[in-house]
Amino acid sequence: MQKIALIPYASLPREHHARHVLTSTVDVFGSAHWLLAERAPQPGGDAVPFGALVVSVHPAGDVEVTELSAVRAHWPKLDRLPDGGFVVAASRARHNEEAHQVQVFDARGRETSTFSVGDAIEHLLVDEDGQIWVGHFDENPAGIRRWSATGRLTWTSDSARIPGLFDCYALNVSGTAAWACPYTDFPLVEIRPDRPSQPVVVRANRVRGAHAVAVHGDRVAFFGGYGEERDRLAHGELTETTVASTGVDTLTLPDGTPPGRRRVAGRGSRIYVQAEPFTAWGAFDISS
Structure with a gap:
């Protein structure tokens, strides 16, 4: 096992x-x-527009x-x-605010539509066609949608036969x-709704607890885990039905220190990690 340092990727300009x-x-x-925002949201406070x-x-x-x-x-996904527009969504949907849970803004920052996608949003990611993918955590059984x-449901995991889909840990x-890599069984799930012959492929996987995944060709990497495996970077290769393990490393910040409190995002071959105070992103690219 070796330490692999993230590559500095993007930083919030200091004036902000x-x-x-x-x-x-x-x-x-x-x-x-x-x-x-000008200040941090207050726990339990009313969601007053700002x-x-x-x-x-x-x-x-x-x-x-x-x-x-x-x-x-006040506790958003973005x-x-x-x-050029933006999607901002409340991760928790209060009953009296469900109609405005998701706000869509145009490129000038003006609200153009609102709708609800359901409570307990773990991940919200937009694809190249402008489709909004939502993965839920275990307080909402909706899984992945x-x-x-404009708020029209275009795909759902309801009939996809994904085993143990109780919490979308990684998307x-x-x-x-x-x-996706969902709890409790943690299979690696490939979802291509526009592929009529086989829109969903489920591969058995032994890596538990990862919160980010990157895929490139037949290679895959998982970041995160439970307890001492919190900074684990597990590598694997795809077969038709499984993920075959090829090694385990430790992922660090660019200076070699552990990430500590972090935010993660998976996009194609890259895993992005942002550590507290959340002003800089580092990247690990499985294709490089």
């Missing part, structure tokens, strides 16, 4: 560090985004700032749409496909 980071993500095209900024750092290094008006989610940007959306 005084604001509170509500959430952050890396989109399907590789741009990093931070949703910022103004927020999205600061985007694109792969070429240029920075874009978008003002969003009347954001309602991603960008291919047309895909929605249009990777790349192109128009998704890869």
Whole structure:
């Protein structure tokens, strides 16, 4: 086992560090985004609409700032749409606020639609076609679903025969496909709704507790685990029915230290990790 350091990927410009980071993500095209507010939300407080900024750092290094008006989610998920707009969703859906759980904003930061996708959002990732993939944690049995940007349900795992789908621990959306690793059985699930012959492929997997997954060709990597395996980077190869283990390493921050409290995102061949204070993303690329 060796230590593998993340490569520095994108950083929030210093002039925005005084604001509170509500959430952050890396989109399907590789741009990093931070949703910022003037102050941290108060636990148990009412979801009073507030103004927020999205600061985007694109792969070429240029920075874009978008003002969003009347954001309602105090504990949000965020991603960008291919047309330049944004999706902001409350991870928990209160009964009196379900109609506004998901807010869609245009490229100028104006709200264009709202809808509900259900309580207990663990992951929210937008694909290249603008479809919104939602993976739920165990307080919602909906599993994994895909929605249009207008709130139309376009795919659901209900009839997919995914074993032990009680909590979507890891979700990777790349192109128009998704890869998931759900609790309790932790199979690696390949989801391609537009492939009529076999939209879902389930592969048996021995890696338990990973919260991020990366896939490239027949190679796969899982990051995270339980207890002492929290920083584990497990490698494998895909067969028709299983994931064959090929080794285990430890993933660290670029300076070699453990990530500690972190946020993770899986996109194609990359696992992105953002450690507290959540102002910088590092990347591990299985294809490199």
